[in-house]
Amino acid sequence: xxxxxxxxxxAEASGKPWVETLHEWVTTVDxxxxxILYIVFALIFLIIGGVEATVMRIQLMRPHNGFVSPQVFxxxxxxxxxxxxxxxxxxxxxxxxxxxxxxMIGARxxxxxRLNAFSFWLTAFGGxxxxxxxxxxxxxYGAGNAPDVGWWAYAPLTARAFSPGHSSDYWTIAVLVxxxxxxxxxxxxxxxxxxxRCPGMKLGRMPLLIWLNLxxxxxxxxxxxxxxxxxxxxxxxxxxxxxxxDTQAGGSAAIWMHFFWIFGHPEVYILIIPCFAFMSEIIPVxxxxxxxxxxxxxxxxxxxxxxxMSVWAHHMFTIGMSSYSNAFFTLTSMVVGVPxxxxxxxWLGTMWGGKLIFKTPMLxxxxxxxxxxxxxxxxxxxxxSPFDWQLSGSYFVVAxxxxxxxxxxxxxxxxxFYCWYPKITGRMLNxxxxxxxxxxxxxxxxxxxxVMHIPGILGMxxxxxxxxxxxxxxxxxxxVTIGTxxxxxAVLVFVTNLIYSYFKGPEAGNDPWDAWTLEWSVSSPPPExxxxxxxxxxxxxxxxxxxxxxxxxxxYE
Amino acid sequence: xxxxxxxxxxxxxxxxLPYKGKVAMACLIIAExxxxxxxxxxxxxxxxxxxxxxxxxEVLETPIFYTICLLSSSLTIHFASRFxxxxxxxxxLGLLFxxxxxxxxxxxxxxQEWHRLxxxxxxxxxxxxxxxxxxxxxxLHATHVTVGLLMLGIALLLGLAGRVGPEQSARVDVLTMYxxxxxxxxxxxxxxxxxxxx
Numbered sequence: 001x002x003x004x005x006x007x008x009x010x011a012e013a014s015g016k017p018w019v020e021t022l023h024e025w026v027t028t029v030d031x032x033x034x035x036i037l038y039i040v041f042a043l044i045f046l047i048i049g050g051v052e053a054t055v056m057r058i059q060l061m062r063p064h065n066g067f068v069s070p071q072v073f074x075x076x077x078x079x080x081x082x083x084x085x086x087x088x089x090x091x092x093x094x095x096x097x098x099x100x101x102x103x104m105i106g107a108r109x110x111x112x113x114r115l116n117a118f119s120f121w122l123t124a125f126g127g128x129x130x131x132x133x134x135x136x137x138x139x140x141y142g143a144g145n146a147p148d149v150g151w152w153a154y155a156p157l158t159a160r161a162f163s164p165g166h167s168s169d170y171w172t173i174a175v176l177v178x179x180x181x182x183x184x185x186x187x188x189x190x191x192x193x194x195x196x197r198c199p200g201m202k203l204g205r206m207p208l209l210i211w212l213n214l215x216x217x218x219x220x221x222x223x224x225x226x227x228x229x230x231x232x233x234x235x236x237x238x239x240x241x242x243x244x245x246d247t248q249a250g251g252s253a254a255i256w257m258h259f260f261w262i263f264g265h266p267e268v269y270i271l272i273i274p275c276f277a278f279m280s281e282i283i284p285v286x287x288x289x290x291x292x293x294x295x296x297x298x299x300x301x302x303x304x305x306x307x308x309m310s311v312w313a314h315h316m317f318t319i320g321m322s323s324y325s326n327a328f329f330t331l332t333s334m335v336v337g338v339p340x341x342x343x344x345x346x347w348l349g350t351m352w353g354g355k356l357i358f359k360t361p362m363l364x365x366x367x368x369x370x371x372x373x374x375x376x377x378x379x380x381x382x383x384x385s386p387f388d389w390q391l392s393g394s395y396f397v398v399a400x401x402x403x404x405x406x407x408x409x410x411x412x413x414x415x416x417f418y419c420w421y422p423k424i425t426g427r428m429l430n431x432x433x434x435x436x437x438x439x440x441x442x443x444x445x446x447x448x449x450x451v452m453h454i455p456g457i458l459g460m461x462x463x464x465x466x467x468x469x470x471x472x473x474x475x476x477x478x479x480v481t482i483g484t485x486x487x488x489x490a491v492l493v494f495v496t497n498l499i500y501s502y503f504k505g506p507e508a509g510n511d512p513w514d515a516w517t518l519e520w521s522v523s524s525p526p527p528e529x530x531x532x533x534x535x536x537x538x539x540x541x542x543x544x545x546x547x548x549x550x551x552x553x554x555x556y557e
Numbered sequence: 558x559x560x561x562x563x564x565x566x567x568x569x570x571x572x573x574l575p576y577k578g579k580v581a582m583a584c585l586i587i588a589e590x591x592x593x594x595x596x597x598x599x600x601x602x603x604x605x606x607x608x609x610x611x612x613x614x615e616v617l618e619t620p621i622f623y624t625i626c627l628l629s630s631s632l633t634i635h636f637a638s639r640f641x642x643x644x645x646x647x648x649x650l651g652l653l654f655x656x657x658x659x660x661x662x663x664x665x666x667x668x669q670e671w672h673r674l675x676x677x678x679x680x681x682x683x684x685x686x687x688x689x690x691x692x693x694x695x696x697l698h699a700t701h702v703t704v705g706l707l708m709l710g711i712a713l714l715l716g717l718a719g720r721v722g723p724e725q726s727a728r729v730d731v732l733t734m735y736x737x738x739x740x741x742x743x744x745x746x747x748x749x750x751x752x753x754x755x
Contacts (some may be wrong), residue, residue: 111580112577146559183585186588187581187584187588188579190580191584194574194575194580195574195575195577196574196577199572199575218587221590221591224592225591225592225595226591226592229595232697236689237689240683241683242689243689244690244693248683249607250603250607250686251609251686251689252602255602259595278738487583
């Protein structure tokens with residue numbers, strides 16, 4: 001029945017002129033299509049940001065390299081950071097949230113479909129605006145085109161005197177606009193989760209992915225907005241002659257740091273919590289066991305949400321805060337490790353005694369667990385303020401946060417791709433290419449980011465465009481660069497897999513992983529209306545109940 | 558326990574969830590509060606740090622009358638939506654109009670104060686830190702008042718066209734929430750700018 005309907009629609013689609021198809025995608029308000037748009041947008045920017053990283057690594061491959069000029073290098077690291085955080089990580093996670101949240105709670109769409117489309121296009125135009133700076137940014141002064149003030153854009157650098165032309169304005173407005181998009185999506189996700197759940201889906205029965213996206217969206221509301229406020233202040237300074245960050249007129253450069261990091265640190269948790277969500281859905285299915293400690297997982301997430309909002313100044317230990325501030329932020333930064341540790345134990349507890357299936361999604365999950373643990377441990381090291389005084393602004397910090405973002409966030413994203421690609425496209429990803437992707441990426445990742453800690457400890461500062469030979473950094477930097485290339489090849493394998501499997505992959509069917517949440521109960525890809533009849537659930541694993549009527553979960557709730 | 562939960566899931570009538578408009582507005586208010594918090598913190602941080610005059614003590618006058626206008630408009634909009642709920646559309650429209658009038662009066666007061674500061678005291682957004690923080694904080698609030706007035710105006714126009722009945726009262730309630738928020742923010746801004754900041 002449903003396959004008949006799909007066949008008819010496919011026939012219709014193939015007969016359509018491409019302009020009409022394009023028009024449909026541009027004007028869509030369907031949460032699934034918007035989710036795909038978010039994800040594709042983010043993948044394109046992932047490639048762009050990755051190329052920027054690779055160019056930087058080529059420049060740093062050997063001392064006194066002249067691959068790019070210092071000015072271009074400044075632009076590269078600024079654009080790389082801004083792109084990866086605001087136009088890769090945020091949109092791809094919002095994309096998955098958009099796609100999965102209504103399906104998992106048994107709803108037909110998000111609460112506000114048009115707001116959803118509006119938010120996506122805000123984010124998209126933010127990204128286009130940022131990259132338009134390459135051609136439009138030089139302004140009247142013939143000054144540098146793309147933003148070159150670092151992704152956190154510390155205060156005196158962004159003043160008119162030090163950043164003439166319009167490059168910093170492009171940065172400010174791009175981030176501001178995409179921030180409004182994020183707030184719109186966050187409001188939408190919260191309203192969807194609280195108001196659109198199918199009958200029986202009580203808060204305590206929501207899949208953990210839903211819970212974690214709820215917490216993430218709540219954090220977006222509270223922590224993206226300070227950045228928006230700070231960007232408005234920066235615009236007032238640059239365009240209306242204000243003095244917020246103007247030290248010549250009594251303003252403070254440090255207050256920009258506070259405002260930025262009040263956003264900046266919780267942002268890391270905004271990015272990692274949806275990744276925890278992927279872990280909490282994928283690990284149980286591939287261990288053939290329900291998640292261990294569901295209520296504790298929810299509690300730990302909420303706890304992370306709160307505590308992570310009071311740790312921001314650990315990015316600022318070197319600016320000379322009082323010893324009380326240093327002690328406070330050291331303490332809170334260590335405390336936030338506790339609920340995170342609880343989560344890792346719960347995932348291990350889920351795997352313990354389970355029937356592990358080592359398919360590609362599970363491999364990436366296991367990689368995540370190891371790497372996120374190490375990233376957390378170097379995080380604890382950096383939270384100790386005296387240690388941070390020594391290593392702040394060095395490659396040790398760069399290695400630490402790339403361990404979180406690549407080793408944690410990107411690995412879990414790859415796991416999510418391999419897990420939900422069959423649902424989104426109706427085709428399985430190729431398992432051989434998937435394993436090749438995993439092993440290449442794993443090797444490249446560890447070559448790059450394990451080794452990168454060492455030049456940091458040896459004193460190599462971040463954001464330098466070259467260095468003197470003979471300081472013991474040369475070979476290490478070469479290894480780091482080689483690792484980058486291996487990661488690049490792995491990503492190409494991944495992209496090849498995405499494209500190849502879209503056309504040639506085996507049919508996935510409704511439920512290729514024998515999973516338990518509602519999105520697997522509908523066809524792949526799901527019909528436009530998601531559910532012909534709105535489902536009713538009686539436990540945390542509605543599909544388990546349906547498959548095992550003799551022993552449903554609802555009996556034990 | 559089991560015997561109690563099962564029948565609830567089987568009768569869909571018992572399944573009720575909050576109204577999405579209210580939830581979304583509550584979220585927006587949380588986000589906006591965060592923006593205002595940052596501006597308020599900046600204002601307080603920079604109190605007394607201007608290198609040149611004029612200072613708040615010299616030039617600010619407490620706008621008691623206009624504050625009363627804005628705060629009482631919260632009452633009028635509240636009763637407007639209550640009357641709409643009961644189906645009394647004439648009183649609803651009257652009170653809605655009164656709300657817009659009071660809000661506009663407040664905005665006029667802000668404009669008058671800015672005019673006085675700019676032309677009599679030469680205080681602009683680029684004069685000193687006080688000017689920068691004062692105009693951006695008060696201006697941010699005035700922007701929100703303007704947006705609120707526009708939305709109330711649309712509601713009034715639709716109401717005059719006979720399109721707003723008791724069945725729309727939930728939507729008017731969402732607008733009411735926003736207006737209450739704008740008023741509540743003014744209490745904070747008032748306290749910070751005219752009481753603590755002088």
